[in-house]
Amino acid sequence: MAELALLFASAFLAATLVPFASEITLAGMAMAGWGGKLTLWATATAGNTLGSLLNWSLGRWARRWRDHRLFPLRPAQLDRATRHFQRWGIWSLLFAWVPVVGDPLTLVAGLFRTPFLPTLILIGIGKGVRYALVLGLVPG
Numbered sequence: 001m002a003e004l005a006l007l008f009a010s011a012f013l014a015a016t017l018v019p020f021a022s023e024i025t026l027a028g029m030a031m032a033g034w035g036g037k038l039t040l041w042a043t044a045t046a047g048n049t050l051g052s053l054l055n056w057s058l059g060r061w062a063r064r065w066r067d068h069r070l071f072p073l074r075p076a077q078l079d080r081a082t083r084h085f086q087r088w089g090i091w092s093l094l095f096a097w098v099p100v101v102g103d104p105l106t107l108v109a110g111l112f113r114t115p116f117l118p119t120l121i122l123i124g125i126g127k128g129v130r131y132a133l134v135l136g137l138v139p140g
Contacts, residue, residue: 003034008047015051015096015127017103022048023134030138037135045128052096052106052123059110081108090114093122097130 007025014022026044030037065071071078081104085092093109096102109119 003029004039004043007040007043011044011047012051012054015048015103015106016054017107023131026131026134027138030135031140033140037138041128041131041135044131045124048097048127048131049120049124052103052127053120055103055106056110056114056119056123059107060113062107062111077104078108081105082111085109085112090118090122093119094126096123097126 007022007029010020010025011022014020022044026040029035030040034040035043062071077100081101084095084101084105085108090109092105093114096106098105106123
């Protein structure tokens, strides 16, 4: 059980603006046999999705602080994520798992006030597919 909490926490952190690679944790746990792949997949997907929803929530709340020097995204990151979001709309959240762009994208979705349920579903699908691919590469 502690192993799953560790995986959940690493996946949650990896989805926030804190740089962290939860795929390594997931693959290592799968190779070590720490739980079935389905359980590991569900735990990582849930943690990573909830981490992205934290970013989304911060974006909804922090809209007025966007120009403040302590805002968590540099202007270039925010501009890049905004361009992607404006081009693809809410569907871009399927790519919230993409390194560098994905985390800021979820914050931008919050700034644009995307509705909760579609946001949750699209982020969850993208994160779930990514973790399924990671587990598919793990032998055994």
